[in-house]
Amino acid sequence: MPLNPPFVGMYVCGPTVYDDVHLGNCRTFISFDLIYRYLNHAGYKVRYVRNITDAGHLEGDRDEGSDKFAKKAKLEQLEPMEIVQKYTLGFHEVMRLFNTRPPSIEPTATGHISEQIEMTKKIIESGLGYESNGTVYFNVEKYSTKNNYGALSNRKQEELLEGTRELGGQDEKKGRLDFALWIKAKPEHIMRWPSPWGWGFPGWHIECSAMSAKYLGTTFDIHGGGMDLIATHHTNEIAQSQACNHCEPVKYWMHTNMLTANGVRMSKSAGNGFLPMELFTGRHTLLTRGYSPMTVRFFMLQTHYRSTLDFSNEALQASEKGFVRLMNAIKTLEILKPSDKSTSDIKSLELKCYEAMNDDFNSPILIANLFEGVRIVNSVNDGKETISKSDLEVLKKIFHEFVFAVMGLQQEQNATNNDELTKNLMNLIIEIRNEAKAKKDFSTSDKIRDELTKSKISIKDTKYGTTWEKEK
Numbered sequence: 001m002p003l004n005p006p007f008v009g010m011y012v013c014g015p016t017v018y019d020d021v022h023l024g025n026c027r028t029f030i031s032f033d034l035i036y037r038y039l040n041h042a043g044y045k046v047r048y049v050r051n052i053t054d055a056g057h058l059e060g061d062r063d064e065g066s067d068k069f070a071k072k073a074k075l076e077q078l079e080p081m082e083i084v085q086k087y088t089l090g091f092h093e094v095m096r097l098f099n100t101r102p103p104s105i106e107p108t109a110t111g112h113i114s115e116q117i118e119m120t121k122k123i124i125e126s127g128l129g130y131e132s133n134g135t136v137y138f139n140v141e142k143y144s145t146k147n148n149y150g151a152l153s154n155r156k157q158e159e160l161l162e163g164t165r166e167l168g169g170q171d172e173k174k175g176r177l178d179f180a181l182w183i184k185a186k187p188e189h190i191m192r193w194p195s196p197w198g199w200g201f202p203g204w205h206i207e208c209s210a211m212s213a214k215y216l217g218t219t220f221d222i223h224g225g226g227m228d229l230i231a232t233h234h235t236n237e238i239a240q241s242q243a244c245n246h247c248e249p250v251k252y253w254m255h256t257n258m259l260t261a262n263g264v265r266m267s268k269s270a271g272n273g274f275l276p277m278e279l280f281t282g283r284h285t286l287l288t289r290g291y292s293p294m295t296v297r298f299f300m301l302q303t304h305y306r307s308t309l310d311f312s313n314e315a316l317q318a319s320e321k322g323f324v325r326l327m328n329a330i331k332t333l334e335i336l337k338p339s340d341k342s343t344s345d346i347k348s349l350e351l352k353c354y355e356a357m358n359d360d361f362n363s364p365i366l367i368a369n370l371f372e373g374v375r376i377v378n379s380v381n382d383g384k385e386t387i388s389k390s391d392l393e394v395l396k397k398i399f400h401e402f403v404f405a406v407m408g409l410q411q412e413q414n415a416t417n418n419d420e421l422t423k424n425l426m427n428l429i430i431e432i433r434n435e436a437k438a439k440k441d442f443s444t445s446d447k448i449r450d451e452l453t454k455s456k457i458s459i460k461d462t463k464y465g466t467t468w469e470k471e472k
């Protein structure tokens, strides 16, 4: 039950835009897109806030290592804000391809520096923050005298300490679990702002506390993100918000489980991060071919968001078949002829779909029910079963609402096996165009592009190769 029905406030930790988002990140955002869509469908007025981390994220989650943006900017010889812009645009493009609905507000860390400074000041005033040589830390030990710091991860202080290093004489921190609220900028650091503690930049955790409180209030309904954020990022968010606002910030914490490849968590640092474009085009050594965005979205929704999901060619191929079957049934539904009576209980099917989603957004159970619907559609079409006129309308409603509005799937021109010929022809045309371009025969390459545009097919050159899309 929301704090203030019919309104729901939902905050989800967004991407750190120093690199392309990988499929693991996409799983989390697609899961929350399902949740956002279903809450809207159920009649709630949702304010969905998903931030963009565009400053302050160091390589280690506990303030160690170099700044991710500064490092990438050096590598690509760009301004840090050019890095931010480049990967924000890339992220939005991927979210569009997966048909995720944009959040209501997408705040950036750099756009909320003053809010983060104000919050840091309040934490110092409450006695739980301290400055050390221009950097401000949160005092976890002092906080723990009155609060359970490890509550969210259900871990004892000693267990949390295991993941940290011993402090030496050089350290500015008082305790091993202390984390930075504000970080002093080294002379070479470009992204810096003035503060009461000198020039610096905010720590990673404070942005989410400051921006969620600003847009959703000091206590709000849902806070989400991947499970990897529980032990440090979200634990620190709770501590900061408690210290500043003296109340529990979040009613329901929701965490998505990890997308893995061969059982190993997909991440940039592990080097097993598939990029969405590599998956769509099939240009990756571990892929036998490409899969469409809707096949991938369907593949992800076939597993509950709290279970791990392992990525494999076989699983994707099975999902592609399932997705095509589902879409074909929706087409067949339009030509079904009603009879006097129904041989199946369509109303109870609708109820089961709602029950599945009301049970912690259980999309795999929803999909199993929809496939019962597919079976009915095909049986009626084959003359083995019958359906009444009113039940046919209910069945159409079930498919349209759950498949399109709630699961966010779309009919695709180029997703189905039936379109194999189109895919092959398009690959051939693209190859001829690329060869022409390589030979600097621009009249041919331009002609191909123009003719395709006339047929409402747009082609796009990306760093992973050329992709194409038919306008809907």
Ligand code: AMP
Pocket: 013, 014, 015, 016, 017, 023, 024, 025, 026, 027, 028, 224, 225, 226, 227, 228, 229, 256, 257, 258, 259, 260, 265, 266, 267
């Ligand atoms: P980042 O850009 O690393 O801050 O991550 C953005 C979001 O993706 C966060 O909510 C992470 O928890 C989530 N995430 C990162 N890796 C994975 C993964 N392998 N599977 C699912 N979610 C992930």
Ligand code: ZN
Pocket: 012, 013, 014, 208, 233
């Ligand atoms: Zn966050």
